[in-house]
Amino acid sequence: xxxxxxxxxxxxxxxxxxxxxxxxxxxxxxxxxxLTPYYDVERFGIRLVHTPRHADALLVAGPVTRQVRxxxxxxxxxxxxxxxVIGVGSCAAGGGIWHDxxxxxxxxxxxxxVNVYIPGCPPRPEAILYGVAxxxxxxxxxxxxxxxxxx
Amino acid sequence: xxxxxxxELKETxxxxxxxxxxxxxxxxxxxxxxGFRGLPVVDPLLCIGCGxxxxxxxxxxxxxxxxxxxxxxxxxxxxxxxxxxxxxxxxAEAVTMSMQFETATAxxxxxRISMKLKxxxxxxxxxxxxTQRATDxxxxxxxxxxxxTAETIGWLDLCLACKRKEAMAxxxxxxxxxx
Numbered sequence: 432x433x434x435x436x437x438x439x440x441x442x443x444x445x446x447x448x449x450x451x452x453x454x455x456x457x458x459x460x461x462x463x464x465x466l467t468p469y470y471d472v473e474r475f476g477i478r479l480v481h482t483p484r485h486a487d488a489l490l491v492a493g494p495v496t497r498q499v500r501x502x503x504x505x506x507x508x509x510x511x512x513x514x515x516v517i518g519v520g521s522c523a524a525g526g527g528i529w530h531d532x533x534x535x536x537x538x539x540x541x542x543x544x545v546n547v548y549i550p551g552c553p554p555r556p557e558a559i560l561y562g563v564a565x566x567x568x569x570x571x572x573x574x575x576x577x578x579x580x581x582x
Numbered sequence: 583x584x585x586x587x588x589x590e591l592k593e594t595x596x597x598x599x600x601x602x603x604x605x606x607x608x609x610x611x612x613x614x615x616x617g618f619r620g621l622p623v624v625d626p627l628l629c630i631g632c633g634x635x636x637x638x639x640x641x642x643x644x645x646x647x648x649x650x651x652x653x654x655x656x657x658x659x660x661x662x663x664x665x666x667x668x669x670x671x672x673x674a675e676a677v678t679m680s681m682q683f684e685t686a687t688a689x690x691x692x693x694r695i696s697m698k699l700k701x702x703x704x705x706x707x708x709x710x711x712x713t714q715r716a717t718d719x720x721x722x723x724x725x726x727x728x729x730x731t732a733e734t735i736g737w738l739d740l741c742l743a744c745k746r747k748e749a750m751a752x753x754x755x756x757x758x759x760x761x
Contacts, residue, residue, distance in 0.1 A: 468603055468604055469603055469604060469605060470604070470605060470607070471604040471605075474604070521641070521660065521661045521662060521663055522661075524660040524661060524690055524693075525643075525658060525660035525661030525690055526661055527641060527661045527663065528640050528641045528642075528661070528663060530641070530642075530643075530661055531642075538660075538661075538690075540690065545688075546688060547686055547687070547688055548660065548686065548687055548688070548689075548690055549685070549686045550659070550660050550661075550662065550685050550686075550690075550693060551664070551683065551685065552662070552663035552664055552665075554683070554685075555614065555683055557605075557607050557608070557612055557614075557683060557684075558683045558684060558685065558686065560607055560608055561607075561608050561683075561684045561686050562686030564608045565686045565687075566686075569608065570608050570684075572686070572687050572688070572692065573682070573684040573685065573686075574621070574682075574684075574685050574687050574692045574693055575692055576691055576692050576693070576694045576695070576696075577624075577626075577694075577695045577696070578696050578697075579626035579695075579696070579697040579698065580652075580697075580698040581626075581652075581697075581698060581699045581700050581714075581715075
């Protein structure tokens with residue numbers, strides 16, 4: 432059921448709550464760029480809100496430090512159902528260069544169920560737009576795992 | 583009231599003059615400028631599995647695992663920082679930085695590259711010498727440098743420790759120490 436309901440709910444607009452979970456601010460600045468008239472993510476009905484209780488999606492940047500983990504889980508609980516989680520940046524996708532640090536959880540995926548990852552260090556605004564458009568079902572996935580074996 | 587109306591009219595004119603500034607992306611393509619470093623692309627036919635990229639990668643996302651007669655080279659590109667160090671150090675020029683930035687995906691598994699390359703093991707102790715391709719490359723370079731053949735170069739199927747032992751045991755290679 433959740434898939435159909437989710438698609439119906441997110442067709443028009445998603446309101447996003449932006450979380451910095453130990454990010455270096457690089458991704459945060461790119462997210463800010465996406466909101467400018469040049470990239471204008473609001474044409475998709477997306478806007479930032481100031482409380483997770485108004486949000487449909489959590490936009491998480493950073494590898495999730497141990498300190499922020501509890502807060503992130505509380506934020507996630509505060510977002511009403513149905514909800515999306517978007518991980519922005521290589522840190523959110525796999526922990527980045529802090530993937531094996533004792534001070535981080537090694538990516539958002541280890542803490543929350545993530546719907547879309549947007550890798551990049553930082554991802555360029557177009558990449559964030561592409562990820563958001565993918566979350567809305569406007570564009571297809573563009574990457575695929577590669578396997579090779581020498582014969 | 584009238585003053586307010588005039589100022590709004592002025593603003594409208596300014597906006598009309600500026601025209602549309604918003605990009606058509608993602609409905610129209612928007613290529614990055616030259617020199618942009620996007621997703622690294624690895625040519626599995628060129629990679630010699632030497633591990634130079636693995637030691638240069640700041641995110642340590644390149645993993646070399648030796649198992650039996652194969653070396654598995656895997657790239658965990660989800661945590662790539664696009665620094666291009668792997669491209670810079672690659673002796674075989676197998677890694678290139680593409681212009682691909684549309685890497686959003688629901689699963690980080692989509693950003694994984696895995697290559698299995700043949701290994702050469704030491705004929706004496708069974709330790710890893712290197713991949714077949716790396717050994718071939720050494721032969722090629724030595725043949726070009728010395729003018730010999732693979733047979734005259736010798737010891738190509740020995741690991742470092744066994745080469746050292748062999749060299750110690752070979753009287754012809756002993757260095758004469760004179761006062």
